[in-house]
Amino acid sequence: MTGLLSVNALSKAYSSSGRQVAALDTVSLTIAAGETLGLVGASGSGKSTLSRVLLRLLKPDSGSISFEGQDWLALRGAELRRRRARMQMVFQDPLAAFNPLASVASVLDDPLRIHAIADRKQRPADIAALLERVGLHATLAPRPVRTLSGGQRQRVAIARAIATRPSLLVLDEAVSALDVTVRGRILELLVELQREHGLAYLFISHDLAVVRAISHRIAVMDAGRIVEEGPAADVVNAPRSDAARRLVAAVPRLVTEPV
Ligand SMILES: Nc1ncnc2c1ncn2[C@@H]1O[C@H](COP(=O)(O)OP(=O)(O)OP(=O)(O)O)[C@@H](O)[C@H]1O
Ligand SMILES: [Mg+2]
Structure with missing residues (x-):
């Protein structure tokens, strides 16, 4: 180490x-x-x-x-x-800060776009891969974050945090x-x-x-x-x-x- x-x-x-x-x-x-x-x-x-x-x-x-x-x-x-x-963060309910209508996909799209991790065409595949990596099904992508359970929400928060490869x-x-x-x-x-x-x-x-x-x-x-x-x-x-x-x-x- x-x-x-x-x-x-x-x-x-x-x-x-x-x-x-x-x-x-x-x-x-x-x-x-x-x-x-x-x-x-x-x-x-x-x-x-x-x-x-x-x-x-x-x-x-x-x-x-x-x-x-x-x-x-x-x-x-x-x-x-x-x-x-x-260096990324995960808080107690990090998604509480988001627009309650925001979809899982848009929450994950932000860091990929802002940090230029992936171009527009590549991003949906990256989002699906991120969801899979945190144990969520890719069909969750269009769902509003507020409709997820606490555990699912925290998985999305972790996916968002690791999106920028910290x-x-x-x-x-x-x-x-x-x-x-x-x-x-x-x-x-x-x-x-x-x-x-x-x-x-x-x-x-x-x-x-x-x-x-x-x-x-x-x-x-x-x-x-x-x-x-x-x-x-x-x-x-x-x-x-x-x-x-x-x-x-x-x-x-x-x-x-x-x-
Ligand atoms: N914005 C602020 N203005 C004034 N005092 C603050 C502010 N934020 C925190 N404090 C004070 O600073 C100290 C440390 O607070 P902090 O939130 O870092 O503690 P914590 O260990 O995270 O507590 P918890 O386990 O409750 O989350 C506390 O006395 C708190 O009241
Ligand atoms: Mg605290």
């Missing part, structure tokens, strides 16, 4: 009603190519703030990010747009809204895609059991800081920080029943 993402001393404070909230406090982490880093922490610990900074949706106050050997925060304009294809997916609570069976299947799909394409994941969740199921390493966030980081089994079986111990205690079966 080679270094893909390296985050160094990232800090970000929000000011809300005259008070400064340190959402990120000198956060550092690395992700290797093809690796899953789980990021877990209580509500408000700063996980989504980190994902927004990584995706260049939010500017940090200080710190640096290296991604695919580039100074990620220095990229601008056309070069940023081009490189952005390589090396890293940032998944922020991507399976949190799904019931247990559907969640398991989506996790299996992610593992399969990782194996096939060498994808790396930053897998964010407040649920340590879910993070444990998919991660090679786990980082624990508490009040804007990474307070613990290590191989997934170590963090779950022998947590060293109070924050990690609290998360383990919240899942009583976790230690005796590894997923």
Whole structure:
């Protein structure tokens, strides 16, 4: 595994009603190519703030990010747009942001067109191939996204995210809204895609059991800081920080029943 993402001393404070909230406090982490880093922490610990900074949706106050050997925060304009294809995101209900009448095909057509992955004639075949790759039937293409089940919708979101052939997916609570069976299947799909394409994941969740199921390493966030980081089994079986111990205690079966 080679270094893909390296985050160094990232800090970000929000000011809300005259008070400064340190959402990120000198956060550092690395992700290797093809690796899953789980990021877990209580509500408000700063996980989504980190994902927004990584995706260049939010500017940090200080710190640096290296991604695919580039100074990620220095990229601008056309070069940023081009490189952005390589880091994609999947949120809890990413398709909620779309026009409810948008079809599955149009949701998948956008990234192919915007990033010039395929020309107009090639795109329907690419869309069918993407659907198949995430375990959906190509006949779903004309369906409005809002008519899909939660699990199908999340598969479309994953298809959209991998359409631009990224090396890293940032998944922020991507399976949190799904019931247990559907969640398991989506996790299996992610593992399969990782194996096939060498994808790396930053897998964010407040649920340590879910993070444990998919991660090679786990980082624990508490009040804007990474307070613990290590191989997934170590963090779950022998947590060293109070924050990690609290998360383990919240899942009583976790230690005796590894997923
Ligand atoms: N736009 C904002 N303005 C002010 N404060 C914010 C803003 N967004 C987040 N915060 C604060 O920053 C801190 C970190 O929030 P963040 O959303 O990153 O946490 P999180 O770990 O993703 O939580 P959750 O598990 O609930 O999704 C919280 O204290 C939150 O209230
Ligand atoms: Mg969040």
